[in-house]
Amino acid sequence: MDILKKLWIYIRRYKFMFYGGFLFIVLNVLTSMIPGYLNRRVIDDVIRDNKTELLLGFLLSYMLAAVLRSIFILIQRYLIEGLSQNLLRDLKQSVYDHLQKMSFNFFNQNRTGELMSRMTGDMEAIRVLFAEGMIQFTRAIFYLIFVGIVLIREDVQLTLISLAVSPLIAFFAYRLSTRIRPIFSKIRDQYSDLNSTVQENISGIRIVKAFHQQCYEMEKFDEENNEYFIRNYKAAKTWSKYFPIIEFLGGVSTVLLLYFGGRLVISKEITLGVWMQFNSYLWMIIMPMRMIGHLVNMFNRAVASGERIFKVLETEAEITNNEKAVTLDRVKGEVEFRRVSLKYDDQYILKEIDFQAKAGSTVAIMGATGSGKTSLINLIARYYDTTKGEIYLDGINIKDFDLKCLRKQISVVMQDVFLFSETIKSNIAYGSPEATLEQIKKAADIADASKFIEEMDDKYETVIGERGMGLSGGQKQRVSLARAILERSPILILDDATSAVDMETEHKIQQALESMEHKSTIFIIAHRISSVRNADQILILKDGQIIERGRHEDLIKKKGEYFKMFKEQYKELLEDKHFKEKLVVS
Template identity: 35%
Template sequence: MKHLSRLNKYFLKYKWWIIPGSIFVVISNIFGVVPAQVIGYAVDLITENIQVYSLFNGFNRQQIIYDIFSQTLLFFGLLIIGLYLLRGLFLFFMRQTIILMSRHIEFDMKNDIYQHYQKLSLGFYRRNNTGDLMNRATEDVNRVRMYVGPAIMYTINTFVLSVLIIWSMFDVNSKLAIYCLLPLPFLVIIIYYVNTLIFKKSGKIQERLSQLSSFVQERFSGIRIIKSYVREDYTRNMFEIQSNEYKKDSMSLVKVSALFYPTMLLLIGLSTILTIYIGGVQVMNGSITPGNIAEFIIYINQLTFPVTMLGWVTSLIQRAAASQKRINEFLDIPSDIQSTNKEEHVLKGNLSFNDVSFNYADTGIQALKNVSFEINSGEFVAIIGKTGSGKSTLANLIMRMYDVENGLIAIDGQDLKSLNLKNYRGQIGFVPQEVFLFSDSIKNNIAFGLDTVTDDEVYDAAKNASVYNNIIDFEEKFETMLGERGITLSGGQKQRVSIARALIKSPKILIFDDCLSAVDTKTEEEILQNLGKIMKGKTSILIAHRISTIKNADKILVLDDGRIIEQGTHNELLSLNGSYTELYNNQLLEEESRTS
């Protein structure tokens, strides 16, 4: 239960749902136990009146006795129906409070988990796959909801009903009650043993389900590759293997449950047999009446429900505990990126790296080594280098997707870590290397970074990104719905929509992380020309592979193996006759070979 203690804050929040719900449980069970006593009286009445009716055989008064007997039975019948109707009414109230409360808690939990996920850094998402994240926020939360709703409701119901029934049994006859309840200790032992198994197996099943969800999500995302390499059969076989593992663990849990419930019913049946035998002996001795035996049999049958529910409820609690443990594992992970400053700061765009080094914790790769440079407000700075030289890492550090381990990144003379993170990122336009578009309209994808935006602003951003003419050629124009990850568009169109999304924010700092690689040279020149107008007086950082893209930059940084090996303007770097010159000459040769 220690894993489920995190839910106490929700119970406190919805205490005015739990308290009346618990009261309704008590009232409904009182109306559930009283009919057994009424039936006991009715059985005794029938027995006594049959004897009296027989004594008046042949007398005129026999019809009077029969009429009184019929009216009394009708009264008892209507009374029992009334009691059960009242019980049903309060059961309805019970479900309307406790079960509805569980849905509210489920809603709060999913929002809290999603909000916590949003706070976690990119490093967390590099270490965990999407399927597992989704499973913990959906399947695991659903299992926990079964605890905060049905499990709690039936736990209270089971406890109250059991207390009322056992108290009523001892009130009638202590000896008979003891014999009836004799099998219960064995049931407690069985429940304890089975619950231990259920807890272990439930945790394993949820892990299997996460693995299966991750497998399916990844394969659907990479369906184009699977079809291109004709690996459908291989993927299907892999899915079958994963499914069989999940089925094997699930069937193991089912077998435990299948053995558990018949055992409980057997013990309940044993109680019924003891009731009839011991009760019959006591009726012959005159200790109790036949009505008491009928009353006890009803109690035993009523006790079947709480005992059966005891097994089901404990199963729900164990499964919920296993799921909550998995949820807590992620909720207990603090964000690598902490921002406590609430003050908002208008960026000027001055940026400096002072002896910055950075290692990726999950791989141990040192991406940057003692990097130092300065960018003044309004400058156009380009970063170039071979694959794996650390260019994208620089962009992520400027965005503060990660925190540096050694050195200092300063924005307008202030430590980046001291700035209000939300306010800071809100003033940056970032175009990532790997374009991601949502399954939404083109218009909403472009306007994603703003809460309110006009159509004209969307059109202007699309024009500046040189994608406007492509969009208006579509039948639905800007209302065209994109497929998953923007699959409706070509690679170059996706890149330009992503650029438009960054431009519409009118950012103080604009970062392009090698995002012009998918567009042709003519379109690239058009975009850069438009950017020259838009970013005038604002800081822009362009990461690229092609020198033709960056030759007009105010400053060019050349990265190699996580270090800045050269920096300067295009002409200054060519005069050095170093790595930049070599890269420039290689690209010239490639262009000449393509044109020839």
């Protein structure tokens, strides 16, 4: 019921369609009772009493009832369909908008396939409840009321006899629904798993092929698919166990009516017309009773789906705006970490990180894999919040910034490059949709991407495949670098952004970055000494702590971790006497 209350918030926006639809369902019920009544009059008045002059009036009434009913059905469909489609659109929009606000953590914890199921299967269950369920439920209730009143007024005894087995029909229909509900719930969970398997397989198809795991993947799918089949089969078996009983009981009702009603007609207690009317009205009650199970299922399914949808909607975004959030047009770009620690699960990944980056300076972060480099830079744009300590941007705590404004100050080239299956131009302009082609080209120039883009047949209009398929690793990195550069943000974060380009290209990119007219504070995560040697400050991370810091020359002199990396990378060159002299190696 709680779910219905929550859904009502969406439905009430379309009150007109809701109440209007309801009204036309009732009108439809009333008009569909007219032919049964006219049958009775034709049999009793025209045929039995020979009042042939009434026939034309009855025929016209038939026609009128049929026309009215068609019009009512049309309006009812139009309103109910409009209601359910509007509800679906709004609900989808809310979930989609909410997903945009969720933190990285949320997406780490929820599988894509499952979230996709929320947006598709679960949404559909809600739509069906309002499109089909609402019509059938309202009709069932009003048939029971209207038809019940008419039949009881005609003959209480015959009504009771004819409907004697209907409680049994309702009982078995309900029982069917309670038996089948948990099976349906399992079917939906299995559908989610099947969805996730397919989604992961398609996204990772290149890895599957590279590791020739097609057979394994097929087996995995086969298992999931088979489980899906078994659950559906079980549902069908349960259905087929109860359905014949319900059908049989419906038949018993007819037999009872035939026998007892027939006797009443013979003894002239009721007319043949009344008996005919009973016969047609009886089915108007029995049919909805048979539908009870189906309706309860539809309802349960929608409630379960609604619960899952609202669970997503009610999961509060972990990272939110401070009430008195500051908005600044453009910061200078001074960043300070004060005793920052970060915990994932129960483990500290970053411990007591302290450093200051002057506006316009370049900070390089190095360290073994897993030492916490990406985690550190993820904190600046608040993709995660610090567990302890604070981060300041131009002296203001980043938690006091309006989140959108904060993220606008920061451009990121992530380690895992993601490009949309659109043109290169729109990929570069993703964060700056107002950018001119001139500006896009300039950004591509700085990222050393313009040459290969110009060589393509459609140049900047070239449509790239999903996730940038069709481009080399280095090309993808450069397009994503151009995208970040075009934003001209005061802070630029490059997480292993040039790892896939050769050293010469990387050098060119670095020079171009340095010569940009707007000076950004740059954070570079890199493994190559050549990528970081010109940085104003190099931080060496180990197990989440800064173990060394300084400029290249200082760190070389220190002969610590950085020097070890340096020796490793320049082993051969270090044997060259001239090179050694040129470097500040004492």
